[in-house]
Amino acid sequence: MAFDYQPLILSLELAFITTALLLIIGIPLSAVLAMRKFRGKAVLETLISLPLVLPPSVLGFYLLIAFSPGNAFGGFLQSFFNLRLVFSFPGLVVGSMIYSLPFMVHPLQAGLQSLPPSLKEASYTLGKTRLQTLFGVLLPNIKPALITGIVLSFAHTIGEFGVVLMIGGNIQGKTRVASIAVYDQVESLHYHQAHVYSLILLLLSFFILLLVYGINKRYLNPV
Amino acid sequence: MIKISIQKKLKMADGMTSLAIDTEITPGEFIAIFGKSGAGKTTLLRIISGLMQPEKGIIEVNGEVWLNTERKINLPVQKRKIGFVFQDFALFPNMSVRRNIRYALKGNKDKGFTNRLLEMVEMTALADRKPGTLSGGQQQRVAMIRALATKPGLLLLDEPLSALDMEMRSHLRDELQALHKEFNLTTLLVTHDITDIYRLADHVISIDKGKIARSGKPDDLFSEAYMSSKLRLQGEVLQIRKSGVVFIVEILSGNAIIKVIAGKEEVAHLRTGSQVMVFSKAFNPVIRAM
Numbered sequence: 001m002a003f004d005y006q007p008l009i010l011s012l013e014l015a016f017i018t019t020a021l022l023l024i025i026g027i028p029l030s031a032v033l034a035m036r037k038f039r040g041k042a043v044l045e046t047l048i049s050l051p052l053v054l055p056p057s058v059l060g061f062y063l064l065i066a067f068s069p070g071n072a073f074g075g076f077l078q079s080f081f082n083l084r085l086v087f088s089f090p091g092l093v094v095g096s097m098i099y100s101l102p103f104m105v106h107p108l109q110a111g112l113q114s115l116p117p118s119l120k121e122a123s124y125t126l127g128k129t130r131l132q133t134l135f136g137v138l139l140p141n142i143k144p145a146l147i148t149g150i151v152l153s154f155a156h157t158i159g160e161f162g163v164v165l166m167i168g169g170n171i172q173g174k175t176r177v178a179s180i181a182v183y184d185q186v187e188s189l190h191y192h193q194a195h196v197y198s199l200i201l202l203l204l205s206f207f208i209l210l211l212v213y214g215i216n217k218r219y220l221n222p223v
Numbered sequence: 224m225i226k227i228s229i230q231k232k233l234k235m236a237d238g239m240t241s242l243a244i245d246t247e248i249t250p251g252e253f254i255a256i257f258g259k260s261g262a263g264k265t266t267l268l269r270i271i272s273g274l275m276q277p278e279k280g281i282i283e284v285n286g287e288v289w290l291n292t293e294r295k296i297n298l299p300v301q302k303r304k305i306g307f308v309f310q311d312f313a314l315f316p317n318m319s320v321r322r323n324i325r326y327a328l329k330g331n332k333d334k335g336f337t338n339r340l341l342e343m344v345e346m347t348a349l350a351d352r353k354p355g356t357l358s359g360g361q362q363q364r365v366a367m368i369r370a371l372a373t374k375p376g377l378l379l380l381d382e383p384l385s386a387l388d389m390e391m392r393s394h395l396r397d398e399l400q401a402l403h404k405e406f407n408l409t410t411l412l413v414t415h416d417i418t419d420i421y422r423l424a425d426h427v428i429s430i431d432k433g434k435i436a437r438s439g440k441p442d443d444l445f446s447e448a449y450m451s452s453k454l455r456l457q458g459e460v461l462q463i464r465k466s467g468v469v470f471i472v473e474i475l476s477g478n479a480i481i482k483v484i485a486g487k488e489e490v491a492h493l494r495t496g497s498q499v500m501v502f503s504k505a506f507n508p509v510i511r512a513m
Contacts, residue, residue, distance in 0.1 A: 121274050122313035124300045126327040126373055136326065140317040 003196060006173055007181035014089070014177055015157040018096040022104040022153050025097075030108035031134055035120070049106075051099045060166025063095050067167060087169045092177070095163045103152040111145025112138060144219040148212055155208040158201065225250065225377070225409065229270055229280030229290075233433055235261055242266055242277070242433040248411075248426075250285060250376070253403055255424035255441075256413045263433040264413040265310075268379050271411070272307050273300035284377065306370030306408075308380040312362045314354035320365050321350040327372035340368040343405070344398055360391040364398065371406055378403070378410045384419060389478070396422050417445065455502040456481065460493050474501060 033045060051059060065071060067085035069078040077083045085091035115138060123133040139146065161179040168175030170184055178197050185194040225248040233242050242263040248254055256264045269275040271282060273289070276297065282290040289298045315323055324337050341347045344364035354362055363383055370378060380399075384392045400423055403410050412423060420427055420441050427444050429437045437444055458476030465471075470490045474481045483501060485493075493499065 116311060116313065118309045118311055118313035119315060121300075122307065122309060122315075122369075123326075124274070125272060125305060125307040126369070127301045127329065128326075129301065137315050137317075141315070143317075 003193065004181070007176050007178045007197065008200060010089075010173070010176065011158050011178040014092055014096060015154045017093050018100060018157045019104075019150055019154045021093070022097055022100060023150060026101070026104035026108055026149060026153075027134075027139070030105045030112060031138075033105070034109045034112035049102050052102050056099065056160065056162025057166055059099060060095065060163040063091075063098070063163065064167045067091055067094075086167055087171060087175060089168075089174055092164055092168045092175055095167045096157045096160060099160055099163045100153045100156045103156045104149045107145045107149040107152065108142070111142030115141055144216050147215050151208055151212045155205055158208075159205060224248070224283075225285065226281065226283040227267075227271065229267075229277040229282065231266065231270065231275075231277035231280075233263055233266060240433050242270075244430070244433075244435060246428060246435060246438065248409060250409045251407065252425045253400075253410045253423055254412070255420045255427045256411060256430060257415065257417075257420060257427055258430035258436070259415065262430045264430055265381055267430070268307075268381055268411060268413055271377075272305050272379055273298060273303045274307075304373070304375045304377065306373060306375040306378045308363075308366045308370050308378070308383045310381045310383065310385065312354075312366040312383075314362055314365055314369070316353065316355055319351050319353055320346060320357070323354065323365060324369050324372050327369050329373065336372070340372060343402065344368055359387050360395060363387065363391075363395060367399065367402060371402060371408075374406070376409060378406075378408045380410065380412045382413050382415070384414070384416065392416075392418075399423065420445075455500060457498070457500055460495055460497045460499055462495060463490055463493060474499060476501065 029048075033041065064086060066073050067077070068074045069084060069086070074085065077085060083090060085094055119137055119141065120133055123137045128136065159179065161183070164175065164177055164180060165183075168177075168180075170176050170180050176184065178201055182194050182197045182201070185191070185197065227248070228245045229242070231242045233240050244263075244267055256267060258264050266275060270277050270280070270290075277290075277292070279292050280290055281292070282288075284304075288294075288296050289303050290296060315326065318326060321337060321341070324340060328337070338347070341350050344367065346361065346364055346368070349357065349361060354365065357365070363386075366383065367380075383399075384395055387395065396419065399410075399412075402408070403423075412419065414420065424441055427437075427439065427441050428435055429444060456474075456476040458474040458481065460472060461475050461480065462473040463470055464473075470485045470487070472483045472485050472490065472493065474483060481501060
């Protein structure tokens with residue numbers, strides 16, 4: 001039986017798209033959390049961190065219910081945008097984004113908070129707006145945090161299982177990502193196939209993390 | 224004229240107090256804001272710059288209203304024409320010296336002006352270095368010319384010389400004075416160093432516990448309190464040694480260790496670490512150029 005690369009490609013696709021979208025929403029979100037005080041900030045921070053402690057099946061279950069076209073939110077998406085999030089790739093992306101959100105936001109927030117406030121203030125006194133300051137001064141000075149956020153979000157999305165299984169199911173070419181494929185192959189007693197998927201995932205995760213630690217070490221001890 | 228009249232609550236180590244400053248500044252003057260730490264000097268500077276908001280107040284600079292809490296006018300910091308030099312210099316670590324300055328320039332990135340600024344403080348040779356590789360004095364110079372790159376009318380300096388050694392301070396004072404004249408600035412310098420005031424300031428505002436204690440020319444202000452025909456030094460006792468019938472007390476004043484001979488009664492009140500004052504009145508001190 002020929003080896004099916006589709007789940008691996010799907011995993012990478014999902015991780016790329018999820019990480020790119022997370023970066024776009026993670027930067028403003030972490031900037032707000034790092035620099036502003038507002039009512040309900042603790043609640044927002046809790047919500048963002050929730051996926052760290054919640055069993056993925058619980059998160060997946062609620063998303064499944066929310067996205068289901070039979071319910072208000074899912075029905076609204078279906079009728080207005082013709083978007084069906086259950087058992088579909090876009091659904092996986094949304095689920096993964098929620099699931100990996102803390103892995104993007106936490107490093108960025110910590111990075112921004114570690115910068116001396118005078119950097120931001122100096123930029124303001126030079127006539128620069130908040131946005132110019134964020135992109136011109138703050139983000140370039142937290143490169144290790146940016147890379148950590150990107151790489152961890154990517155790796156975590158590749159590694160997710162529970163949420164994907166709950167809202168994506170196991171549809172070949174659409175929602176069967178590599179982690180699901182391992183489970184699927186084991187269930188069908190195709191241990192060899194399961195081995196191949198597992199080994200690839202293991203190596204991928206190992207080198208991704210090695211990269212993170214290597215980069216952070218280089219930044220912390222510049223030659 | 225620059226008119227400042229502000230009120231703000233201050234949180235201090237020993238409870239709350241309020242900063243209440245009411246003063247006018249003549250454009251072109253070099254003003255020193257003097258006072259103990261925690262007196263509200265930095266807060267005043269931050270309020271003028273717009274980095275901090277007072278509860279109540281008016282700031283008008285040459286007829287332009289920067290702040291008027293009653294009329295709900297509050298010009299954001301970006302719109303106030305100021306240059307601000309921070310205590311930690313706040314240079315952007317990701318940019319070279321040159322890029323730090325070019326970042327401050329609006330629209331047209333005037334190369335000639337950048338080069339001129341670099342030349343004025345003798346930083347041309349180091350223009351492509353990152354701030355992290357520079358000495359404190361060099362960083363200080365970059366911070367000064369970066370603050371001037373926007374061509375502000377008002378230059379605000381928050382104890383910029385305090386982190387430097389004596390020689391560097393002296394040198395930078397000269398540069399600061401030259402820049403003040405060259406750019407036709409109104410300069411506000413927060414300091415607790417009397418040398419800064421004598422060397423630089425046309426006018427001193429002395430702040431104590433959030434209020435203007437005194438204000439005037441340096442000579443007038445310090446003549447009674449700090450100036451006298453006596454030689455007077457403040458210091459800390461490092462060691463007390465018995466030497467025959469007398470005691471030798473070693474006192475640290477600034478960076479110098481002074482040995483003073485003292486009698487038994489005088490030493491009785493002293494311990495290592497005591498804050499003391501050393502003065503002599505019977506003879507004329509000798510002055511020699513360094």
